[in-house]
Amino acid sequence: xxxxxxxxxxxxxxxxxxxxxxxxxxxxxxxxxxxxxxxxxxxxxxxxxxxxxxxxxxxxxxxxxxxxxxxxxxxxxxxxxxxxxxxxxxxxxxxxxxxxxxxxxxxxxxxxxxxxxxxxxxxxxxxxxxxxxxxxxxxxxxxxxxxxxxxxxxxxxxxxxxxxxxxxxxxxxxxxxxxxxxxxxxxxxxxxxxxxxxxxxxxxxxxxxxxxxxxxxxxxxxxxxxxxxxxxxxxxxxxxxxxxxxxxxxxxxxxxxxxxxxxxxxxxxxxxxxxxxxxxxxxxxxxxxxxxxxxxxxxxxxxxxxxxxxxxxxxxxxxxxxxxxxxxxxxxxxxx
Numbered sequence: 001x002x003x004x005x006x007x008x009x010x011x012x013x014x015x016x017x018x019x020x021x022x023x024x025x026x027x028x029x030x031x032x033x034x035x036x037x038x039x040x041x042x043x044x045x046x047x048x049x050x051x052x053x054x055x056x057x058x059x060x061x062x063x064x065x066x067x068x069x070x071x072x073x074x075x076x077x078x079x080x081x082x083x084x085x086x087x088x089x090x091x092x093x094x095x096x097x098x099x100x101x102x103x104x105x106x107x108x109x110x111x112x113x114x115x116x117x118x119x120x121x122x123x124x125x126x127x128x129x130x131x132x133x134x135x136x137x138x139x140x141x142x143x144x145x146x147x148x149x150x151x152x153x154x155x156x157x158x159x160x161x162x163x164x165x166x167x168x169x170x171x172x173x174x175x176x177x178x179x180x181x182x183x184x185x186x187x188x189x190x191x192x193x194x195x196x197x198x199x200x201x202x203x204x205x206x207x208x209x210x211x212x213x214x215x216x217x218x219x220x221x222x223x224x225x226x227x228x229x230x231x232x233x234x235x236x237x238x239x240x241x242x243x244x245x246x247x248x249x250x251x252x253x254x255x256x257x258x259x260x261x262x263x264x265x266x267x268x269x270x271x272x273x274x275x276x277x278x279x280x281x282x283x284x285x286x287x288x289x290x291x292x293x294x295x296x297x298x299x300x301x302x303x304x305x306x307x308x309x310x311x312x313x314x315x316x317x318x319x320x321x322x323x324x325x326x327x328x329x330x331x332x333x334x335x336x
Contacts, residue, residue, distance in 0.1 A: 020044065059127055062280045067127055069288055070120035077113045091306055098305045104154045105305070109298055111147035115140045116291070145198045149191050155260050156229065157187040159236050162253075190229060197222045223268045230264045233257070252304065259300040266293030 009018070022042065059067070092102050118140040126132030160183035201218035237257045244250045270289040274282040 059123075062283045063123075065284055066287065067120065067123040069284075070116055070123060073116045073291065074113075074120055077116065088302075088306070101154065101158065102305055104150060105298065105301060108147045108150045108154070111143045111150070112291075112295070112298075115143040115147065118143065141202065145195075148198070149195055151263060152194055152229070153187045153191050155263065156190055156233070157183050158256075159233050159260070160186050162240060190225075194222065194225060197225065223271060226264045227268055230261060233260050233264070255300065255304050259297045259304065262293055262300065263297040266290055266297075 022044070088106070092099070092106060118136040122132045122136040122140065197218050201216055201222065204216040204218055234257070237253055241250055241253050244253065267290050270286045274285050277285055
């Protein structure tokens with residue numbers, strides 16, 4: 001005989017831990033009773049109420065709101081693509097000192113978009129059946145991992161390449177991706193280290209929802225790695241900026257440093273700040289904060305490399321060392 005029992009918990013303001021115990025007449029009997037090879041099957045479904053109060057949502061207190069966030073994020077990406085896809089594509093099609101940088105940056109952005117979209121698909125299904133689409137969750141993590149590795153290689157290789165090119169006294173060259181064996185080796189070593197730690201974390205924690213929280217040993221080492229990389233980039237960029245005589249190039253390096261620091265430091269800072277919040281709020285804070293900060297970092301880098309006036313000044317005057325100060329007549333010039 002099949003029976004169904006529903007029990008509604010009273011409303012409570014903050015998430016709480018509940019212990020559910022299943023018992024029947026056989027488990028509670030004082031004497032052992034033979035079941036005569038009968039198998040008792042039961043299913044237990046736990047649902048949280050949605051905004052209307054209907055128990056149709058499988059999200060826990062730690063996961064609630066993430067699905068709506070990914071929906072808004074995908075919508076924002078779509079609107080931005082409709083507005084900026086044509087000028088961005090035209091800039092990528094043109095050859096120039098920053099051509100490869102724009103291609104790699106755009107590839108990382110596409111991977112971020114793919115990660116957000118697949119996460120939205122997974123969480124949308126998860127809200128209905130409590131299972132979701134595990135393949136989509138894994139695909140989202142893979143896209144995010146590749147994007148993180150690409151951005152690490154791009155930023156570190158650019159910074160170290162500029163530093164090493166200055167040691168060769170190549171001050172008259174335009175800013176471009178100066179790839180040298182030394183800078184490539186440093187970037188590849190950092191990429192391999194981060195890749196190993198990311199894979200290690202995947203084997204330690206298979207929960208797709210807690211990818212950004214970094215509660216495992218590998219996650220803590222990833223945070224330490226990001227802090228070390230920030231210190232390396234800060235020391236390198238400080239050395240470049242202090243000896244740079246060109247005001248325009250110095251401003252370029254400062255804006256580049258802002259994008260780098262925001263990309264690498266947002267994760268450690270948010271993990272440290274999340275300690276003061278309740279446990280069920282930490283995952284949402286870190287996940288949403290990291291995605292938004294890294295999106296802002298990409299916007300800073302895009303504006304830096306796509307700015308027409310700055311691009312013309314830095315990339316076209318390849319044989320001119322710009323003075324430290326500019327006259328008012330120079331500032332009033334217009335460039336197409």
